[in-house]
Amino acid sequence: MSLDNSRDEWSSIIRAIEDALPAYESTSEWISVGLAGPLRRRAVAFLRSHRREWVLDAGTGPGVSSRMLLEDSFEKIIGLDPSIHLLRFAGSRLGRRFCPIVGVAENLPLRPGSLGAVITCFSLRDVVSLDRSLDEFARATRRGGALAVVDIGKPDSTFWRALIGFYILHVMPVLARSAIRGKTPGNPFRMIIPTWKRLRTNKQLSDLIGQSFGPCALKSFLLGGLVVFEADRLSVWKDVLQ
Template identity: 25%
Template sequence: MTRATLDKQPHEVASMFDDVAANYDLTNDVLSLGQDRRWRKEVAKAVDARPGQKVLDLAAGTGTSSLPFARAGAYVVPCDFSLGMLREGKKRHAWLPLTAGDATRLPFRDGVFDAVTISFGLRNVQDTGAALRELYRVTRPGGRVVICEFSHPTWAPFRTVYEEYLMRALPPVARAVSSNPDAYVYLAESIQSWPDQPSLARLLQEAGWSKVAWRNLTGGIVALHRGIKAA
């Protein structure tokens, strides 16, 4: 079993996700108390995929997050750097064009996608700015980005309770339901060290995105950031 460190070496993070691939979706459902399903519905609304559009779903894992875009009639490309996740996804969704790729060096041409999205994966990338620039590169002018990521609750008392859950309650729950509970200790630590909502918005702007905005979900446990590539 492996646990990634916060310097986010790609091989360590990929190996960690390889270990948890089989039970990843179920574990997330348990640890988030079912909230992850609501969060993904909000992502689908924000992406607003339409028939005939091309959507890149980065850090797609097993491809479960890509299903709403496919159901909307879009051509969706689930992309992830964990081969274990992709193999598990192939067992479940063999019809999806699951693609191996590094967020900082995407294997796609410039301006290919109408929308790009990444949920709960950006904080695991070693170079956040490089990933945001790559997403910008592969998006067509006028296209959009949607980022769903763990963030920081805005109400201080709630933030204290949440951080206690992350560091004290999450590890024993993870031991009960996950094949690699140490991986979820890393995930909790990576959430705590992640930039807050305004800081991520600034990173998006620095990467070239315009009309950047965000919306808090579940009191700021998760934030939904959006941006447009200027025409």
């Protein structure tokens, strides 16, 4: 795929999420078999020791994970997203502890070491450059900080990958269609399909996070179809690897 195609696809993904807004949270919950919310809360709990520091919610979208952070008494949330429309929606609901910023994970408008933690839920698979985004998370997070990633997973085992692939390609769009029930035009959740196809396997992504950010624990759910990565930013991590 050329870079231009991938940029076209990226714009379509963002438009699809904007279109999905009226049914976004309920449909995400439905197609994740009720696990999207609990896994976001798990990621929030992992970052709890950083609740007094600046925490970046990268790809905040309608602000679902930011809302959970605020409910858990986190004090200062930066909600980053390329969509002004989604940020306005999130900002109108989340109050003064939520600071919306238009931008992309590949080029964070933040000083080195200015964050205590980063959370990114169902967004990392949408970025154009995974490597640059992870490097940016590491740059902007202070030593001793942490990163939590929640996303759809791609199992390493061929058998489970085929099964999850079947669910994403053939079952998920039908479930999404029935959950949307006329609340949005078309079926914006179909945009999950190309992003899942481009996704690295769970182990590959875990290794990549480990190399860019720091030691990473991979937790798998639903046969590896949903994943949480919990990583710590150690002070000398890159030096240890060399």
